[in-house]
Amino acid sequence: MTKKVTLGKTGLEINPIGLGANKIMEANPETNTEYGGDILLAGIEAGMDFIDTAFIYGRGTSESIIGETFKKHNLRDKVVIATKGAHEVTPDGVKINNRPEFMRQEVESSLRRLQTDYIDLYYVHFPDEDTPKAEVIGALTRLKEEGKIRSIGVSNFSLQQIKEGNMDGGIDVVQDEYNLINRTAEIEVFPYFKEQEIAFIPYFPLASGLLAGAYSLDHKLTENQLNKEHFQEENFKNILSRVDQIRSLAEKHHTGLQNIVLAYYLMQEQVTALIPGARNKKQMLENLKTNQVRLDQKDIQLIETAFPIGFDFRNSK
Incomplete structure (x- = not known):
């Protein structure tokens, strides 16, 4: 049985292995609610019990698939x-909005799409330029007191913005980019998270x-990939050469390289x-097989x- 972890305070x-549901609405070449729900059911049957979604994942589609699936199969508990939330759809396009009244509206909308009375963890998805961060965390704190959300998170916030929002200790979880290519969080923000008992969940x-x-190296990349910095020729070669250095760990542990990472x-x-x-x-x-992997000190060193x-994948050789 997988040992569970406590999400910060x-x-x-x-x-500890959940599901990022940003691809749920893309689970088939055509958007297919039933198939997206099938992924959820397979994961839950295998012990997965943590789902991460957002309004902007299909503008509510991912949340709706999750809500419909959990209601149909009585799985909410x-x-x-x-x-x-934080994306406001306007006639001029989508803009970021952290105003307290808008965030309350977004929480209510997510509750309806998810077909639930409460959300376990609600994040401010992106910071806007104008709203004081203590204000938006204060608004979510009131929603927490009302029982509509159980904990508060922020995503894509700078350390200074996190500190501003956390003046009263209201932030429970931070989600931001972190991976082997970009480990700067270990130096820049992990010490503060430890001090404040804030849980960290990486994306990407x-x-x-x-x-x-x-x-x-001979993989045929799409035009969309070629426009991304990681996939540009020298960067791509540099990253893959380093990935090759750790491939042996997958063989050693009889698992996929993604589980090693x-x-x-x-x-x-x-x-x-x-x-x-x-x-x-x-x-x-x-x-989910990641939970079975036990890395030793030599693995970590490699x-x-x-x-x-x-x-720096852009300059290192």
Whole structure:
């Protein structure tokens, strides 16, 4: 049985391998609610009990699939649901809005889509430029007191913005980018999280599959990938050369390379849980195998030699 972890000071106990549900609405070439729900059901049956979604994932589609699936199968009390808001859809496009009245509206809308009376963890998805961060955390604190949310998180906030919002200790969880290619969080923010008992949940843990061993130098990249910095020729070669240095660990532990990388993150004191995405049941179940991986000191040394803190994929050779 998988040992559960406590999500910071929230008191919520979860399987450390959750599901990032940003791909749920894309689980088939055509949006297919039933198939997206099938991934959820497979994961829960295998012990997954932590779901991370957001309004912007399909503009409510991901939340709606989760809500419909959990209602249909009476699963709400078996899972911890995290969702996020801050995107306001206007006639001129989508803008970021942290105003207290808007965040309350977003929480209410998420509750309806998720078909639930409470949200376990609600994040401010992105900071806006104008709203004082203590104000938005204060608004979420009031929603917490009303029982509509159980804990408060922020995502994509700078350390200064986190400190401003956390003046009264209201922030329970932070979600931000962290992976082997970008380990700066260990130096820049982990000490503060430890001091404040804030749980940290990384996103982009496998860097679009680059750290999962999914690519080789002769891989035919899409135009969209070629526009991303990680996939540009020299950067791509540099990252893959370092991935090759740790491939042997997958063979040693009889698992996928993605599970080696995810297991390494869970060994970091401030990393509480992970939310890798999944487009199908197979990926969902493969991710859960991370819980079976036990890295030793030599494994850790090999990983940290290949991807040291301060590694810059744009300049390193």
